[in-house]
Amino acid sequence: AQSVTQPDIHITVSEGASLELRCNYSYGATPYLFWYVQSPGQGLQLLLKYFSGDTLVQGIKGFEAEFKRSQSSFNLRKPSVHWSDAAEYFCAERDTDKLIFGTGTRLQVFP
Amino acid sequence: SQTIHQWPATLVQPVGSPLSLECTVEGTSNPNLYWYRQAAGRGLQLLFYSVGIGQISSEVPQNLSASRPQDRQFILSSKKLLLSDSGFYLCAWRQPGQGFEQYFGPGTRLTVT
Numbered sequence: 001a002q003s004v005t006q007p008d009i010h011i012t013v014s015e016g017a018s019l020e021l022r023c024n025y026s027y028g029a030t031p032y033l034f035w036y037v038q039s040p041g042q043g044l045q046l047l048l049k050y051f052s053g054d055t056l057v058q059g060i061k062g063f064e065a066e067f068k069r070s071q072s073s074f075n076l077r078k079p080s081v082h083w084s085d086a087a088e089y090f091c092a093e094r095d096t097d098k099l100i101f102g103t104g105t106r107l108q109v110f111p
Numbered sequence: 112s113q114t115i116h117q118w119p120a121t122l123v124q125p126v127g128s129p130l131s132l133e134c135t136v137e138g139t140s141n142p143n144l145y146w147y148r149q150a151a152g153r154g155l156q157l158l159f160y161s162v163g164i165g166q167i168s169s170e171v172p173q174n175l176s177a178s179r180p181q182d183r184q185f186i187l188s189s190k191k192l193l194l195s196d197s198g199f200y201l202c203a204w205r206q207p208g209q210g211f212e213q214y215f216g217p218g219t220r221l222t223v224t
Contacts, residue, residue, distance in 0.1 A: 032211050043201055043215035044155075051210075090155065094211040097143055097162060098170075103154040 002027045002095050006102035013081050014110050021076040021105050023091030032094035033074040035065055038104075039087045047089075050074060061085070083109045113138035117202050117216040124223055130175075130189040132219050134202030137183065142204040144185040145213060146177055149199040161185060162207070197223045 005024045013019055025031050032051050036044040048059025055067040065076045074091060086109040092099040114137045124130060136142055146158040157170045159177035167177050174193060178186045185202060199220050203213040 034212055036215075041199075041218070041220070043217045044203075046212050046214065049210070049212050097205075098145075098157060098160060099211070099213055101155045 002093060002100045004091050004093050004100050004102040006089075006091055006105050008105045009103070010106045010108065012108040012110060015083050016080050019076075019078045019081045019085070019107070021089050021091075021107070023074045023076065023102060024072050025074060025091075025093045026072070027093060027095070031067075031074075033065075033067065034092040034094075034099065035059065035063070035074075035076045036090045036092065036101075037061075037087050038090065044090060047076070081107075081109055083111060085109055113204075113206075113214065115202060115204055115214060115216040117200075117219050119219060120217065121220045122222070124192050124221065126194055126223055127191045130187070130192050130196070130221070132187040132200055132202075132221075134185040134187075134216055135183055136204045139204070139206055140182060142183065142206055144179060145203040145205070146185065146187050147201040147203065149201065151198070155201070158187070192223045194223050197221055 003026045007022050034049045035047040037047050038044045047063050048057050048065055050057050050067045058064050063078050067074050088104045088106050090104045091102040116135050143162050145160045147155045161167050161179045164179050175189050199218050201218045202216040205213045
């Protein structure tokens with residue numbers, strides 16, 4: 001069965017520091033990959049997606065992600081974190097009509 | 112543009128009572144619809160999804176059920192709630208033929224007491 005792994009449950013960074021959230025997917029043929037963000041008590045918002053083409057994809061809010069087939073990874077990055085980026089981040093992979101989500105990484109930002 | 116609504120936003124129900132949560136999507140037709148649950152401190156669990164009116168796929172056996180009486184309406188129900196049904200319920204939609212990303216509603220916080 002397909003699975004998505006987010007190895008980091010909780011990450012803390014200082015405001016202005018760079019950020020990288022890790023994601024590994026299990027299905028290797030032609031993955032469709034996504035990153036979502038969830039603020040407390042709210043629904044999920046799509047940050048970016050990858051289907052094919054350029055392996056570095058840009059998203060909203062200054063986020064980007066890089067697809068690396070050799071490592072089965074799709075890590076999310078941001079060069080300078082803002083306090084408003086504190087939230088939970090989910091990586092997901094398409095499985096036919098469904099999405100398989102990772103367990104999420106909670107990001108805490110210190111001033 | 113498309114919008115997705117869920118209600119109620121919060122709900123407190125006693126054990127053994129019935130449940131009905133509603134989700135509607137505007138600005139699209141023939142969407143795929145999904146119900147997820149988030150328990151406290153855990154990830155998303157897909158409960159049901161639907162590719163058309165009256166077509167429901169169940170992902171996890173439980174005392175919940177789902178129905179799709181109209182094209183853009185998706186309802187999550189229970190005849191008798193359990194304490195373990197507490198959680199944050201999210202509805203999502205996807206437009207077939209236009210990518211595989213899903214768009215989520217604001218969620219319903221259910222507390223079973």
